Amino acid sequence: MNDSGSPTLEQVAALAGVSRATVSRVVNGSPKVLPETVALVERAIGALGYVPNRAARALVTRRTDSVAMVVPEPDSRVFSDPFFAGMLRGVSRTLAPTSSQLVLLLEPAEGDDRRLLRYLRGGHVDGAIVISHHGRDNVLQELAQLPLPIVFSARPLGVDVPVASVDVDNVVGAKTAVEHLLSIGRRKLGTVAGPLDMTAGLDRLTGYQSAMSAAGLPEAVAYGDFTADGGEQAAVKLLDEHPDLDGIFVANDLMATAVLRVLSERGRRVPADVAVVGFDDSVLATTTTPKLTTVRQPVELLGTRLAEILLAKIGGADLTSSEVYGTELIVRDSA
Amino acid sequence: MNDSGSPTLEQVAALAGVSRATVSRVVNGSPKVLPETVALVERAIGALGYVPNRAARALVTRRTDSVAMVVPEPDSRVFSDPFFAGMLRGVSRTLAPTSSQLVLLLEPAEGDDRRLLRYLRGGHVDGAIVISHHGRDNVLQELAQLPLPIVFSARPLGVDVPVASVDVDNVVGAKTAVEHLLSIGRRKLGTVAGPLDMTAGLDRLTGYQSAMSAAGLPEAVAYGDFTADGGEQAAVKLLDEHPDLDGIFVANDLMATAVLRVLSERGRRVPADVAVVGFDDSVLATTTTPKLTTVRQPVELLGTRLAEILLAKIGGADLTSSEVYGTELIVRDSA
């Protein structure tokens, strides 16, 4: 045992009476070792409590067995987002059996992109999953061009090279939500949209517009920024301009809670007077009064696919396609 | 440049016309290098875009420059918890300037503790921050005994060795909440408590009890599990047993939303008939109707301290004290 800590290959070899190379073979499950030798070595490993040194291994194999989860946004509001939490679960669950570790890279401050890019280029991780919400970040483009396996969690806006991405079908999801409102007899439908520099904001608006134009109905749009405050302002504006709305599709649950509150303040009952549909099916959806009808995304599946695709790319596959998954309308009390 | 990737010390040395050792000195900011040599080397580093190889460095220094964030709970509900998100921000922000990376370790499945412990013992990280919510986990005790710098995010229950921990004063926070209810004239006060195998559940109940006994008032307690469903059941039970309550302290915001809903279903107005105070000041607090009066924790500060203490321990300090921070009552509309 070296003075500071864990035993090495060398010591295992000595105890088992074989060479380092043989121990290495056993550890890595090479088939070309006699079963009795394997047993011998394994006994020695057990006795010493040997754990391979990751650094040494990484040095020679040039693989780090770790992947990065990159959140290139200073205001990592992303975290409170249950969407993110679920995705993380999926990623982590998929990575667990592979002995790959998850390294979290949060962008600490605004213009500190260099640091991030340097790190990723430095070969510290085998690949990266990028949680990109805002499309305007010019970082995204640079990330996409890095000589490193990368997967995006949403189709990155403003990136003109082919990338691999996993996303939910926001257009169809939003469309379904609006169609539900139509199906329960609502005709004066407005939407509180998200910011247009995020695919989620953009696509959900498109879905609303598509459903409205298919139904031959006029649009009523106000823009929020996916936060509660922004949602409130948008709701006020929307209701001021269109006081006769009988249904509202809100681009995410958080803003939907604000819409519910504004409606309640104005004495309009939900769903009797105005029906409301959100998007995300986050915890928020069941904490409101009435409970929110909303569009659920298969978050954990997204995480799983993100990890699987990344692992495949690390393994050498050349994937640049974008996978898109379906959503599910969860009907509760608000519509 | 070696065929696969980034330049090495060797190449920088060659370009600068000095030895590897000298480049290493410059990279590590040794003062014993001539300024002109430094300039020379730095130019070469810039020209080549040299980034030190972490693995090689870790191999010889025996420091990995990475710390683990351990979430030893299979149901990582922790994540959706904005409490956790804020803490993570603090941790990440503190770690950023130190070149230490954050490795996320989620417990993938129930009995898979071995894996976690092995990893931590394997010298893959320099230290660990443990987000321990449930005290019953026997893992905590084992974690505490690991020969590795560790800091707990809350006083770990059931651990009998001295550990470093950072926490909020849940007892005083809860007490303040109850005292607020008293100060606005409420006298029939109940509480929806959290599970007693978490310090947060335990201490907040203690705070309630202490305030009640100080006021000479009888207690009314129902137990939830910090989830919305559990909160709802507890609320129903509490109100069935004590229909005349005029104030309720709820041990976290999520359960408080359920309490609000149950009250609304029973036609009891908040705060007119029943005043409600939550705990956490999460996003939820402003999405309810009425907005929730609640106890705010300095989450980001907690994260910062967690990281700072860990860094100090890694640096050799022998800290086993527990730091406790104050809370702040945020008065909104529900009480």
Added chain:
DNA sequence: TTTTCTTGCGTTACCGGTCCCGGAACTTCC
């Protein structure tokens, strides 16, 4: 029986850094 192939294992050269040690050049002091 000799040759060739296979199998199982040891030898050894790396991977890319850090750091101890020693030496050259230049000061400083007697």
Added chain:
DNA sequence: GGAAGTTCCGGGACCGGTAACGCAAGAAAA
């Protein structure tokens, strides 16, 4: 002017693994 320090830098031995290569012994083929 020579001895003793300083200062700055290079040489080289590691750290703990992996993998190419080689070699001995037994099996299969001639």
